Each structure stands twice: as structure tokens, then as C-alpha cells.
Amino acid sequence: MNRARLFIPMAVFAVLACFLFLGFTLRDPHELPSALIDRPFPDFDLPILGKPGARVTRADLVGQRRLVNVWATWCPTCLAEHGELSRIANETGLSIIGINYKDDPSEASRWLARHGDPYDFNIEDLSGDFGVELGVYGAPETFLLDAGGTIRYKRVGDVNEDIWRDELQPAIAALEALR
Amino acid sequence: MIVEFGHFSVVAALLVALALGVVGHVSAVNSVWRSLVATLASCQLLLLAIGFAVLVRAFLGSDFSVAYVAENSNSLLPWYYRVSATWGAHEGSFLLWILIMGVWTWAVSLGCRRLPDEIFGRILGTMGLLNFGFLLFLLSTSSPFERLLPAAPPEGADLNPLLQDFGLIVHPPLLYAGYVGFAVAFSFAVAALIGGRLDAAWARWSRPWTNVAWAFLTVGIALGSWWAYYELGWGGWWFWDPVENASFMPWLAGTALIHSLAVTEKRGAFKSWTALLAIAAFSLSLLGAFIVRSGVLTSVHAFAVDPERGLFVLALLALAVGGALAIYGVRAPTIMSRARYGGFSRELLLLVNNAILVVALAFVLHGTLYPLAHEAMTGGEKTSVGAPYFNRGFVPLMCVLACFLALVPVARWKRTPLSLLKNSGLMCVAALCMGLALPLALGGAFKVGAAAAVALGIWIVLVHGADMWRRRNSTTRGYLGMMVAHIGFAVALMGIGVTSEFSREVDARMAVGDSVELNGVTYRFAAMRRIEGPNYVADRAEFVTDTGVRLYPEKRHYAVREQVMTEAGIAAGFARDLYIALGSALPDGSWGVRIQDKPMVRWVWLGALLMAFGGVLAVTDPRYRRLRSTRGLREARGSPSPTT
Numbered sequence: 001m002n003r004a005r006l007f008i009p010m011a012v013f014a015v016l017a018c019f020l021f022l023g024f025t026l027r028d029p030h031e032l033p034s035a036l037i038d039r040p041f042p043d044f045d046l047p048i049l050g051k052p053g054a055r056v057t058r059a060d061l062v063g064q065r066r067l068v069n070v071w072a073t074w075c076p077t078c079l080a081e082h083g084e085l086s087r088i089a090n091e092t093g094l095s096i097i098g099i100n101y102k103d104d105p106s107e108a109s110r111w112l113a114r115h116g117d118p119y120d121f122n123i124e125d126l127s128g129d130f131g132v133e134l135g136v137y138g139a140p141e142t143f144l145l146d147a148g149g150t151i152r153y154k155r156v157g158d159v160n161e162d163i164w165r166d167e168l169q170p171a172i173a174a175l176e177a178l179r
Numbered sequence: 180m181i182v183e184f185g186h187f188s189v190v191a192a193l194l195v196a197l198a199l200g201v202v203g204h205v206s207a208v209n210s211v212w213r214s215l216v217a218t219l220a221s222c223q224l225l226l227l228a229i230g231f232a233v234l235v236r237a238f239l240g241s242d243f244s245v246a247y248v249a250e251n252s253n254s255l256l257p258w259y260y261r262v263s264a265t266w267g268a269h270e271g272s273f274l275l276w277i278l279i280m281g282v283w284t285w286a287v288s289l290g291c292r293r294l295p296d297e298i299f300g301r302i303l304g305t306m307g308l309l310n311f312g313f314l315l316f317l318l319s320t321s322s323p324f325e326r327l328l329p330a331a332p333p334e335g336a337d338l339n340p341l342l343q344d345f346g347l348i349v350h351p352p353l354l355y356a357g358y359v360g361f362a363v364a365f366s367f368a369v370a371a372l373i374g375g376r377l378d379a380a381w382a383r384w385s386r387p388w389t390n391v392a393w394a395f396l397t398v399g400i401a402l403g404s405w406w407a408y409y410e411l412g413w414g415g416w417w418f419w420d421p422v423e424n425a426s427f428m429p430w431l432a433g434t435a436l437i438h439s440l441a442v443t444e445k446r447g448a449f450k451s452w453t454a455l456l457a458i459a460a461f462s463l464s465l466l467g468a469f470i471v472r473s474g475v476l477t478s479v480h481a482f483a484v485d486p487e488r489g490l491f492v493l494a495l496l497a498l499a500v501g502g503a504l505a506i507y508g509v510r511a512p513t514i515m516s517r518a519r520y521g522g523f524s525r526e527l528l529l530l531v532n533n534a535i536l537v538v539a540l541a542f543v544l545h546g547t548l549y550p551l552a553h554e555a556m557t558g559g560e561k562t563s564v565g566a567p568y569f570n571r572g573f574v575p576l577m578c579v580l581a582c583f584l585a586l587v588p589v590a591r592w593k594r595t596p597l598s599l600l601k602n603s604g605l606m607c608v609a610a611l612c613m614g615l616a617l618p619l620a621l622g623g624a625f626k627v628g629a630a631a632a633v634a635l636g637i638w639i640v641l642v643h644g645a646d647m648w649r650r651r652n653s654t655t656r657g658y659l660g661m662m663v664a665h666i667g668f669a670v671a672l673m674g675i676g677v678t679s680e681f682s683r684e685v686d687a688r689m690a691v692g693d694s695v696e697l698n699g700v701t702y703r704f705a706a707m708r709r710i711e712g713p714n715y716v717a718d719r720a721e722f723v724t725d726t727g728v729r730l731y732p733e734k735r736h737y738a739v740r741e742q743v744m745t746e747a748g749i750a751a752g753f754a755r756d757l758y759i760a761l762g763s764a765l766p767d768g769s770w771g772v773r774i775q776d777k778p779m780v781r782w783v784w785l786g787a788l789l790m791a792f793g794g795v796l797a798v799t800d801p802r803y804r805r806l807r808s809t810r811g812l813r814e815a816r817g818s819p820s821p822t823t
Contacts, residue, residue: 006511009455010504013462017497019552020469074742104743106763 041068041149042133049100049122050109056123062149065175066095067142067168069119069159070131072103073111075139081158082115088164089118094172098122101131101139144168146175182245185233186324189274192226192281193318195219196311199284203304207374210296216303220288223310227281231274234323235265244331247271247323253337253739255714263348264338269472269488270323272351276468277317279352280310280359287363287388294384301370302363309362312495320488337714337739346406354399354426358464360392361429364436365461365503368454372506375513377454382444385457387798389440390660393433394794400426401787409747414684414758414775416783419569424547425467428540432460435536437794438529446526446592451511452533458507462500463540469496470547523600525590528583535580542572574628581635581672584665588646606645610638632676639669660797664790671786677779684776686762690769698776700757701725707770714739720770722748722759732759732772756780 041058048054061068069085071078089096098119100108105124112119125131134143144153153171155163199219206212234247238261243249251271252264266272284306291299317323341347367385371377403426408416417423436456442449469492546564585607589600614634615625643662647654687695694703706721710733717735724730732748750757755778762771 003508003512006451007504007508009458010501010508013500013504016548017493017501019548020466020493020496104763106765107743 036135036143036151036154039151041143041145041151042130044123044130044133046130047124049098049105049124050112051121056121058149061097061145063147064095065147065172066097066120066145068097068099068145069143070099070101070134070136070139070141072101072139073107074103077158078140079115081140081160082118084159084161084164086116086118088159095120099125099130099134101125101136102128144171144175181233182237182242182324182326185230185237186322188226188233189230189314189324190318192223192230192277193311193314195223195226196307196314199223199307200304200311201307203300203302203307205304206300207297207304207370210300213296213300216300217288217292219307220284220303223307224281224285227278231265231278234271234274235262238262238265241335243333243335244326244328245323246325246327249327249332249335251335251338253335253714255739256338256343257713259348260338260343263342266351267338267342267347270317270321272355273313273317273321273472274323275352276355276359277310277313279355280306280313280362283356283359283363284310287366290388291384297374298370298376298381298384301373302366305366305369306362309366309499312499316488316491316495320491334739337737340715340735340737340742340744341410343714343737344406344410346402346410350399350402350406353395353402357392357394357396357399357433358426358429358467360388360395361433361457361461361464363388363392364433364457368457369503369506372454372503372510375510377443377450379444379447382440382453383803386437386440386444387803389433389437389457390794390798393430393437394791396426396430396433397787397791397794400430401784401791404787405784408780409749411745414682414747414760414773414777416678416780419546419564419566421547422467422471424543425463425470428543428547429460429463429467431536431540431543432456432463435533435540436460438532438536442526442529448526449529449533451507454507454511456533458500458503462496462503463544465492465496465499468492523590523595525587525592525595528587528590531583532580535576535583539573539576539580542576543569577672578631578635581639581669584668585635585638585642587665588642588662606641607638610634610641613637626680629676629680632672636669636673636676639672640666643669655800655802657797657800657802660793660795660800662793663796664793667786667789667791667793669786670782670789671784674779674782674786678777678783682775682777682780685774687772687774688765688769689772690767693769695772695774697774700776702730702757702759702774704770704772705729715744717746718761718764720748720759720761720772724750724757728757730757730759732761734761734764751781753781754778 041061043058045055045057048056067085067088071082085096088094096119098121100122102125105126108122112122123130128136134141140158142155142159143151146152152175153168155167159168199216202212202215202219206216237245237248238252239258241248241252241254241261243252247268247270251267252261256264264271266275284303287306288303291302294302364385367381367388368377371381400423403423404416407418408414436453436459439449439453439456443453469489472488472492546568549564586600589595611634614630614632614637617633617637643666647659647662650658683698685695685697687693689695689704691704691707694701696702701724703723703725704720705723708719708721710717710719712735715735715737717733719731719733722730722732728750730748730750733746735744735746736742737744745760748759755776758775758777760773760775762773764770
């Protein structure tokens with residue numbers, strides 16, 4: 001009887017535990033944005049909220065600097081940042097595209113009617129599949145895209161005055177300087 | 180003040196659990212300490228019950244100065260949801276887990292009190308150490324007793340509307356009873372490995388505990404599936420979601436374990452394999468806890484992410500499982516078995532059962548953890564594994580398992596006379612004909628999957644039914660339990676086959692007065708009205724079919740969390756379910772409506788309930804009660820057992 005064989009289960013478990021540990025540490029939310037930054041915004045082909053039959057693809061986002069904001073009516077923080085997004089849209093003229101994430105389209109339209117609509121248009125992601133591709137943890141999340149459609153900045157959580165002043169504005173200024 | 184008292188009580192339970200761990204293992208060597216073990220187990224349960232009761236009281240009294248209550252309750256919540264909100268999120272549900280562990284520990288201290296000192300002490304000592312680890316985790320990273328003082332909010336954030344449902348009141352306690360119940364089998368295995376005595380008597384002691392835990396888990400999983408079916412509004416009943424898999428993997432290991440234990444008890448074979456399965460079943464329960472509570476995999480069920488918690492559970496997992504497997508590596512040579520069996524025998528069938536279940540388990544484990552491994556190796560690239568992967572491997576495996584299952588009643592221990600197989604062959608032909616005919620009668624179209632499932636199911640039922648009839652005067656409860664559980668498997672198999680292949684659905688845009696036809700039934704949108712629930716307002720539609728069935732699907736709006744829920748309208752039936760879910764309201768006043776016709780979907784859960792019932796029925800067999808009498812003790816001392 002080979003004694004070493006009896007330790008095979010333990011070895012298998014050790015490998016498994018290592019993977020769990022690695023996978024777990026990789027999931028650190030603070031590390032994640034770096035994985036997407038400077039990568040092209042993923043391809044998609046999805047309907048537009050409130051315009052039955054109309055669809056939008058990645059090509060429609062290219063050509064202009066934009067913010068892409070993931071939101072939903074079930075997310076209180078989205079409502080909290082809504083004022084700041086409206087201010088940005090009004091005062092700076094920056095294009096903001098919404099991704100309505102795992103939501104009820106009729107509720108979402110009503111929500112926009114009630115609270116104002118700072119978005120050029122909204123991409124409908126009912127199933128949340130596109131959100132998975134974007135690595136969305138939960139709403140809200142905001143991406144800054146350059147004119148080439150590359151992700152230059154990502155914010156997990158709400159966009160408020162401080163974030164605009166300390167992070168988004170400098171990121172936009174950096175893009176400006178590149179040109 | 181009373182909340183602090185509950186907190187204190189749980190801290191005291193932590194110390195008692197540690198004491199139980201130490202005293203238990205010491206008493207195995209020095210029996211002077213034995214009398215203390217049961218006392219400590221009772222004491223632990225009492226303290227945990229006080230702690231849990233205090234938390235429930237805080238929920239009932241809407242004490243929003245407690246952070247956990249403020250985050251998960253609301254004064255508008257009906258009282259029964261306030262109680263169940265106690266286990267509605269991570270902290271409270273883990274306290275429930277620990278309380279259930281306390282109940283199992285106490286039950287073992289009562290039910291096993293006639294066992295030899297050595298094994299009794301080690302079992303309870305191991306359980307004490309496990310609960311010590313759980314309590315340490317709870318108190319250091321996720322105490323539900325934290326206060327929000329001095330700024331207590333006037334109102335709570337409400338329980339997630341998804342969880343405001345009867346299914347979610349009972350689903351977690353049952354599921355945890357199953358998960359934690361495998362800790363008993365685990366402790367039995369560890370105790371036997373340390374003592375180097377893993378024999379037929381040991382298997383007989385641990386079988387009832389394993390069966391009961393397995394039955395709880397079976398019902399818990401079935402309830403979760405049923406809840407997803409009517410609450411999520413998609414009409415699906417299994418999604419291969421990581422958290423579903425997390426509960427399914429211990430179930431697969433547990434199913435393999437109860438079969439392997441049968442061989443160990445009856446024939447003294449498969450010993451070290453049984454020990455390994457007992458360790459695996461509980462390890463997979465812990466792995467499930469890690470997946471759910473660390474946020475390592477994205478899932479609809481996942482609790483809030485907290486890196487500290489994930490690391491702690493992982494450490495706990497490494498210690499408990501690594502420790503048990505190390506003991507296995509060192510001690511397994513002392514329990515090697517030398518049993519012989521030849522050709523076609525029950526031993527062989529059970530070996531096949533174990534092989535198939537373990538392959539299925541490895542398959543599910545691989546699919547569940549693959550996204551994680553992929554991410555770790557590519558440095559953050561995400562991928563997801565979907566239902567097609569799982570179905571492709573799992574369905575054929577279960578069909579092969581069903582084929583062997585149909586041979587069970589004719590098989591004998593050691594070797595089966597071939598003449599016994601003939602009757603079974605006749606029934607096989609009969610079942611095949613019915614399997615081919617029935618789906619045709621049901622749906623008018625031929626589907627391979629449904630035909631195979633029905634044929635296999637009928638074959639199993641016929642063979643088992645005939646055998647039960649033949650043994651009607653001489654059967655034991657243990658044998659009867661097995662028969663019922665196997666028939667339950669067949670019922671679930673037929674339900675899954677038929678409902679997957681013959682479900683129909685239609686998406687329609689309907690206004691009040693419109694009608695839609697599906698599978699020969701006409702559904703008329705009769706009315707729409709607004710109703711008010713305790714903490715929500717809802718649009719409730721009324722649909723009437725031409726067969727006179729009324730369905731009331733709802734769209735609920737929960738004010739506090741600004742959340743919309745779809746409440747499906749279901750007309751449940753033995754033969755088929757009619758299922759209507761409301762989509763969104765369209766600007767012109769019409770509604771998106773999804774109507775589904777799901778034949779035999781109830782059979783899936785009925786089968787699961789039969790399986791669980793069979794598992795419990797087997798436990799009532801008088802031979803397990805004899806183990807506490809002289810015969811059990813004689814066997815425990817190592818004298819040969821009379822063969823049965």
C-alpha cells in the first residue's frame with residue numbers, strides 16, 4: 001500500500017483552495033477597474049429604452065467623448081447621483097449614455113419622466129448580460145469613453161461633486177491634453 | 180439592553196463551544212470527563228437559542244437602533260416577514276446556521292449517549308470545534324447585534340421584496356438543517372478515523388443522521404426551486420446558478436454517501452471511500468457557504484461582498500477540510516477493507532451509483548468554479564458557464580444512473596442469480612412501449628428526451644412496485660424507504676423530461692378584453708385593478724381561460740425600496756401548470772404578457788419530496804434503535820455481527 005496515495009484528496013483540496021484564494025483576491029473591487037481601463041468598450045447590439053424596434057451598437061458610441069452610466073430604478077444611489085449627472089449634461093454639454101440595467105422598461109421611462117432625463121439615449125439591458133460583460137457589480141457605475149470608444153476611466157458607485165471635481169474632470173482634461 | 184444580553188449570550192456560547200471541543204476529545208481518552216460533554220452541548224444550545232430569540236425580538240419590535248434590523252426590516256412589514264427577516268441577510272442567516280448546528284450537536288448528545296465513550300467524545304468534540312470556528316467568524320466579522328447609536332434611524336430599509344414570501348420563510352432553515360446536518364456525518368468520520376475504527380457498527384450509527392440531513396437538504400433544494408419558479412416570474416425551476424450549484428453539490432455527495440454507507444454497514448466494504456465522502460459532503464457545504472458569503476462568484480443570491488468575510492470562511496474551510504483530509508491520509512490504512520463480491524451484485528450497482536454521482540459532482544464543481552479559475556489564470560478576464568454546459572453532461576449521466584437504478588430490486592448482495600434478471604427485462608420492454616406512447620399522447624410530437632425520461636421512469640416504478648408487492652409481508656422500513664426514494668427519483672425524472680420538452684410559452688401584447696390561445700386553451704384578459712398590500716401597491720390582472728380557470732398575475736411596487744416585483748399567476752395541477760406573468764405596461768394601456776403551459780412540472784418537486792420521505796422512512800427502521808441496546812454495543816466492542 002502506497003501511503004502517499006492517501007494524501008491525494010488533500011492535494012486536490014489544496015489546489016482547489018489556492019484557486020479559491022486567487023479568484024477571491026482578484027475580485028478586489030479596487031483592482032477591477034484597471035482590468036477594463038484602456039480597453040475598448042465591449043461590442044453589443046441592444047434595444048433603446050422607450051423606442052420599440054430601435055437598436056444600438058458599439059459603433060453608435062464612437063466619434064465623441066462620452067460618459068456611460070449604468071443605472072436602474074431599483075437603485076436608490078442612482079437617484080442620488082441623478083442631480084449631478086443632470087448638472088454635468090446641462091453645464092458641460094458632455095454626452096451621457098445610460099444603460100438601464102436589469103430593470104422594468106415602463107418603470108424606467110416613468111422614472112425618467114419624473115426625475116428628468118440627462119441621457120442622449122438609454123441602452124436597455126434587461127437580462128443584465130451586457131452588465132456582466134462590463135463587469136458591473138451593481139448600479140450605479142460610470143465609464144468615461146474617449147472618441148475612439150476606449151474606456152479611460154471607471155467609477156464604481158455614485159458620481160457626486162467631489163468625484164466630478166477630483167477624478168472625472170482631471171480624466172477629461174488628460175484626454176484633452178493628449179489631443 | 181436586551182440586545183446586548185443576546186450578544187453576550189452568543190459570546191458565552193463561543194466559549195462553551197471551545198470547551199466542548201476540548202472536553203469532548205479529552206473524554207475520548209479519559210472517560211472521567213464524559214458526563215460533562217452532554218451538559219456542555221445542552222448549555223451551548225440554550226445560549227444560542229437565547230441569542231437568536233433576542234434577535235427575533237428586535238425584529239418583531241422593529242428596534243432600528245440595531246444596524247442589522249434597520250437594514251432588513253421595516254415597521255410596515257407583516258409580523259411573519261419580520262420574523263423571517265431575521266435570516267434574510269448574511270449576519271442573521273449565519274446565526275441561524277450556528278443555532279441549527281447547536282440543535283444537531285444537542286440531538287447527537289442525546290441520540291448517541293449509549294455509544295462507547297471514545298467515539299461519543301470525539302464526535303461531539305469535533306462538532307464543538309466546528310461551531311467554535313463558526314461563532315468566531317460570526318462575532319468577529321458579522322455580528323448581527325451591532326448598534327447604530329446614537330443615530331438610530333426612525334424607519335428601516337425594508338426586507339428585499341424577493342424574500343417577502345412563504346418559500347423564503349422556510350427555505351433557509353431547511354437548507355441549513357441539511358448543510359449543517361452533514362457536519363454530523365463529517366464528525367462521525369473524523370471520530371472514526373482518529374480512533375481507527377470505521378466498521379459496520381459505525382456505519383449503522385451514522386446512517387440515520389446522514390439520512391435525516393440529506394432529507395432536509397432535499398426538501399430545502401426543492402423549496403428553493405419551487406420559490407424561483409413562482410417568484411422570479413420566468414417560469415424556470417432550475418438555473419444552474421452558482422448558489423443553486425452550491426446546494427446541489429453537497430446533495431450529490433450526500434446521495435453518494437448514503438449509498439456508500441449501506442455497503443459499509445451490510446458488507447463492511449468501501450470503508451475509506453465512505454469516510455472520504457462524509458468529509459466531502461460537509462466540505463462542499465462549507466464551500467457553498469464560501470461562494471455565497473464571499474461574493475467570489477456573481478449570483479442573484481449572493482450576499483453583500485466583504486473581503487474580510489470571504490477570507491475568514493476560506494481559512495475556516497482550509498482548517499476543517501485540510502485537517503480532516505490530513506487525518507484521513509494518516510489514519511486511512513487502519514481502516515482498509517477486504518470484502519469480496521463478484522459479477523453482478525448490489526455492491527457493483529452501488530459502486531456504479533457512486534462513480535456516476537461523483538463524476539456528476541465533479542462536472543458541476545468544474546462548471547461552477549471554472550469562471551473563477553479562468554479569471555485567476557488570465558488575470559481578470561471574465562467568463563460565465565451557462566445551462567447548456569451543465570445539461571450536456573448532467574442529463575446523460577442521470578439517464579445512465581436511472582438505467583442502473585432500475586436493476587436495484589433484482590440485485591442481491593455478493594452475486595445475483597441471472598434468472599432474476601428475466602422479469603426485469605420484460606418490464607423494461609413494457610416501460611419502453613409506454614415511454615414511447617405517452618409523450619405522443621401528451622404533446623402530439625415525438626421528443627427523444629421526454630420519451631427516454633418517461634420510459635426510464637416507468638421502468639423504475641414498475642420494477643420497484645413489483646418488488647414491493649412481492650415482499651409485501653416481509654419488508655423492512657429501511658428497504659421500503661429505499662423503494663420510496665427510488666420511485667421519487669423516477670417521478671422527478673419523468674417530470675423533468677416532460678416539462679423540459681413539452682413546455683409551451685407565448686409572449687403577447689394584451690389589453691383588457693383581448694384573448695390569446697396557447698396549446699388549445701384560450702386565455703382572456705378579463706380585468707385589471709389596483710390593490711393595496713401591507714407594504715406595496717399592485718396592479719392585479721384577472722385572466723380567465725375557456726376551461727373556467729382564473730389566474731391573477733400581479734405587478735407589485737414596493738415603496739420603501741422602490742422595487743418592482745412580478746408575482747406570477749399560477750393555476751397549479753398534477754398534470755400541468757398554467758402560468759401567467761405580467762411584463763411591462765405599455766404606453767397605450769396594454770400589457771406585455773407571458774403565458775406558459777408547463778406539463779408535469781409539479782412532478783419535479785413531488786419526486787424530491789418522495790425522495791426525502793423515503794430517506795426519513797428508512798430511519799424509522801427498528802434496527803437503528805437496536806443499536807443502543809446490547810447488540811449494538813457488542814458490535815461496537817468488535818465481536819462479529821450476525822449476518823442479516
